[in-house]
Amino acid sequence: TLKEIGDQEANIAALKQAIKDKEAPMKVAQTRLYDRSFRPNVELCRDETQFRLISEVERLTESIESLKKKLLESEQALRNLEDTRMNLEKEIAVKTNSIFIDRQKCMAHRKHYPVVFRLAGYQ
Structure with missing residues (x-):
């Protein structure tokens, strides 16, 4: 999961950089298109250059x-x-605590109990 998180963070960084890299050409194309619309003393025309810019x-x-x-996404x-x-870490913490309780607290009491055969009278 940690590897996937790292991969996803790298993917997000790459996407942000790609968007940033596209903004400069976009500004250039929009500026050229805008400048073609307001050329003084030149008739506005819809030529091949205009269509390509669009x-x-x-x-x-x-x-x-x-x-x-x-x-x-x-x-x-x-x-x-x-x-x-986070869910996995919580589950691991609960299970670690359960194992601690079982080994440290319960096992000490279990060692003092007699075995089943002794309780049944089969020594």
């Missing part, structure tokens, strides 16, 4: 949204793993 912005937007969705999986780890 498709690039759409692709980057879809990519970022996909990464954000995966990030949310990974964070939820990490929370689930941490909950599982």
Whole structure:
């Protein structure tokens, strides 16, 4: 479980870095698209460059949204793993305490009891 938690944390860090890496090209594409919309003394046109810029912005937007969705899923999986780890640690603590009670407290009393054959009269 600890290994899976570590892997998931590394996955989350990689997804955050990927989202961050996509933001710079997105800003560039959006700026170019915006600048094409407000060119002074030039007629606005829908040419191949305009279409490519629009498709690039759409692709980057879809990519970022996909990464954000995966990030949310990974964070939820990490929370689930941490909950599982906490439950396992609680169970281990209870079982350790049970073994301690059995070995340290009960075993001392059991050693002093006579065996079943002795109680039955079969010495």
